[in-house]
Amino acid sequence: MIEIKELSRSFGAIRAVDKISFRVETGEIVGFLGPNGAGKTTTLRMLVGYLQPGGGSIELDGQSIFQAPLAASARIGYLAEHNPLYDEMSVMEFLRYVGSLRKMKKGELHHRLDYVIDNCGLEPVLNQSIKTLSKGFRQRTGLAQAILHDPEVLILDEPTSGLDPNQILEIRELIRELGASKTVILSSHIMQEVQALCDRVIIINKGRIVVDDSIGNLDSYIQGYNSVVLEVEASEPDFSPLLASLTDVELDSVEQRGEVCKLRFLCPPERNISRELSAYAVAQGWPIVSVFTQKQSLEEIFHELTREEEESAEQAMLLAGLEEESGHADELEITAETHLRADIQEEEPIPEKEQKEEPEEDEEKIP
Amino acid sequence: MSGALIIARKEYQLALRSLGTYIIFVIFLLFTGFMFANTALKIRLAELRGSFELMHILLLFYIPAITMGSIAKERNSGTLELLSTLPIRLGSIVWGKFLAAMLLLLTVLLSTLVYLALIAIYGIGVDYGAVATGYLGLLCAGAAYIAIGLFASSLSGNQVLAFILALAISAVFYLLRYVGDFIPVRVFASVEYFSFDYHLRNFLKGVIDTRDLLFFAVITYIFALLAELRLQAQNLMQER
Numbered sequence: 001m002i003e004i005k006e007l008s009r010s011f012g013a014i015r016a017v018d019k020i021s022f023r024v025e026t027g028e029i030v031g032f033l034g035p036n037g038a039g040k041t042t043t044l045r046m047l048v049g050y051l052q053p054g055g056g057s058i059e060l061d062g063q064s065i066f067q068a069p070l071a072a073s074a075r076i077g078y079l080a081e082h083n084p085l086y087d088e089m090s091v092m093e094f095l096r097y098v099g100s101l102r103k104m105k106k107g108e109l110h111h112r113l114d115y116v117i118d119n120c121g122l123e124p125v126l127n128q129s130i131k132t133l134s135k136g137f138r139q140r141t142g143l144a145q146a147i148l149h150d151p152e153v154l155i156l157d158e159p160t161s162g163l164d165p166n167q168i169l170e171i172r173e174l175i176r177e178l179g180a181s182k183t184v185i186l187s188s189h190i191m192q193e194v195q196a197l198c199d200r201v202i203i204i205n206k207g208r209i210v211v212d213d214s215i216g217n218l219d220s221y222i223q224g225y226n227s228v229v230l231e232v233e234a235s236e237p238d239f240s241p242l243l244a245s246l247t248d249v250e251l252d253s254v255e256q257r258g259e260v261c262k263l264r265f266l267c268p269p270e271r272n273i274s275r276e277l278s279a280y281a282v283a284q285g286w287p288i289v290s291v292f293t294q295k296q297s298l299e300e301i302f303h304e305l306t307r308e309e310e311e312s313a314e315q316a317m318l319l320a321g322l323e324e325e326s327g328h329a330d331e332l333e334i335t336a337e338t339h340l341r342a343d344i345q346e347e348e349p350i351p352e353k354e355q356k357e358e359p360e361e362d363e364e365k366i367p
Numbered sequence: 368m369s370g371a372l373i374i375a376r377k378e379y380q381l382a383l384r385s386l387g388t389y390i391i392f393v394i395f396l397l398f399t400g401f402m403f404a405n406t407a408l409k410i411r412l413a414e415l416r417g418s419f420e421l422m423h424i425l426l427l428f429y430i431p432a433i434t435m436g437s438i439a440k441e442r443n444s445g446t447l448e449l450l451s452t453l454p455i456r457l458g459s460i461v462w463g464k465f466l467a468a469m470l471l472l473l474t475v476l477l478s479t480l481v482y483l484a485l486i487a488i489y490g491i492g493v494d495y496g497a498v499a500t501g502y503l504g505l506l507c508a509g510a511a512y513i514a515i516g517l518f519a520s521s522l523s524g525n526q527v528l529a530f531i532l533a534l535a536i537s538a539v540f541y542l543l544r545y546v547g548d549f550i551p552v553r554v555f556a557s558v559e560y561f562s563f564d565y566h567l568r569n570f571l572k573g574v575i576d577t578r579d580l581l582f583f584a585v586i587t588y589i590f591a592l593l594a595e596l597r598l599q600a601q602n603l604m605q606e607r
Contacts (some may be wrong), residue, residue: 049452050451070456073454074454076452078452080449080452084444084447086381088384088385098449101370101373102453102454
């Protein structure tokens with residue numbers, strides 16, 4: 001179990017990590033997500049004791065890792081962001097070197113070496129110099145190094161970067177296996193990975209935690225729409241009678257491709273309208289080619305959440321600017337202008353769905 | 368085995384695999400061979416003091432060359448992050464690198480014994496006692512230069528900078544004996560005490576003075592400690 005409280009760290013004037021707190025239990029795999037420069041790597045580096053925090057505490061089973069740093073680092077396995085390795089050594093030499101620096105006993109080291117070589121698939125490159133390894137094998141060597149001493153806490157900074165799809169699956173399987181008995185924190189910018197691996201996700205942006213919740217609950221952070229895609233064999237089918245009875249559903253797009261017409265409907269996430277749609281299509285005598293529901297992906301949620309944060313931060317800054325400078329009439333105008341401009345810019349990238357709300361409202365008003 | 372010894376063994380093994388080590392090695396041996404030949408054949412003297420003094424000058428360049436990469440390279444390639452998160456003390460890293468460099472120095476000094484053997488074979492009398500203390504003196508001065516080199520290497524990820532800085536600091540300690548011409552005699556007495564040459568002189572005469580041993584030990588310890596402090600400070604100041 002690892003717990004951090006009010007952890008902060010600044011680099012000069014930049015506040016890289018700003019009072020973040022969370023707790024990870026044993027047997028939990030937590031995904032650490034955020035855009036570049038959000039403070040992921042800084043946080044992980046503090047967790048492994050490589051960087052000194054500016055404030056706050058990091059506790060491993062209730063004991064600060066700075067009280068007994070050597071004992072703490074013996075319990076932590078760490079794969080750093082750029083996966084540093086000694087190029088001149090062979091894979092076997094490197095693993096033995098790390099093992100001996102971790103003060104592993106001969107028998108134990110031998111046993112664990114067999115395990116990591118087997119599980120990380122390092123057999124074919126054991127005596128190859130690390131300099132000549134492909135990126136995938138480098139990454140696996142780094143991971144092997146991190147789990148060599150069977151640590152209780154595993155901290156992985158982008159563990160699958162540079163791997164091909166098959167290797168990614170293998171490594172994910174290994175991480176999942178390890179996660180059953182260990183505390184695993186992995187950072188990633190790949191949403192599918194977090195979705196596939198983690199029980200819980202912590203999204204940070206600009207050094208602050210935006211979301212800390214289980215993967216399943218993420219949907220609730222966003223009032224989005226699910227889209228249902230229906231493909232029927234008909235030319236320009238008319239769904240308006242059905243839509244008139246379903247007030248919370250709207251037709252997003254219609255695409256005719258030869259015989260088949262592809263329609264996309266938007267509905268609230270808690271509703272499942274595929275049954276109504278297919279029943280209606282069958283009643284009209286249109287053969288159904290396919291029907292499926294598209295949930296909003298983690299990617300979209302991530303994008304929305306980090307963007308919202310930026311917007312509100314910008315607005316807060318602008319408001320603060322307005323208050324501070326209210327004494328100076330000239331400057332006030334300028335600030336107000338920038339505020340307006342910022343508004344215009346922010347309105348532009350609003351997703352299509354929100355714009356689509358307007359016609360729906362109109363339709364409601366007309367009857 | 369302690370962390371420092373494991374690091375030392377790995378560093379020494381890797382150094383012996385690198386071509387650069389051998390190039391520096393050969394250059395050192397060429398120069399020292401030339402010096403030994405000069406004293407023994409031209410001057411017809413087995414007085415090796417001159418050779419040792421010239422070897423001292425060579426160390427000024429040789430040691431920064433073997434220590435410049437020691438920590439700077441780890442920092443540059445990111446392996447320092449790996450090493451600092453293993454359960455070993457930062458001091459072990461510095462002393463491990465120190466031991467490896469000492470081993471390299473010992474290797475190169477031992478191979479100059481070939482020249483000594485040649486001089487002995489060609490029958491000009493050699494004062495073996497003075498030669499032994501001379502080598503000991505070079506090792507002691509070498510230890511201090513290595514610590515200086517490690518400190519310079521710990522400062523940044525730039526090996527060239529580490530070389531220049533190590534050379535500059537070492538040169539200050541070397542050149543202190545020549546500042547007598549510019550400063551009052553009374554001041555020079557205390558300044559001269561910090562000159563490496565001043566302490567090496569006794570060794571070359573065949574005298575082992577504990578004060579000289581202590582002087583080199585203290586200089587070595589101070590610079591190794593500075594290197595360790597630099598590694599600790601990186602945790603607080605690292606900008607990446």
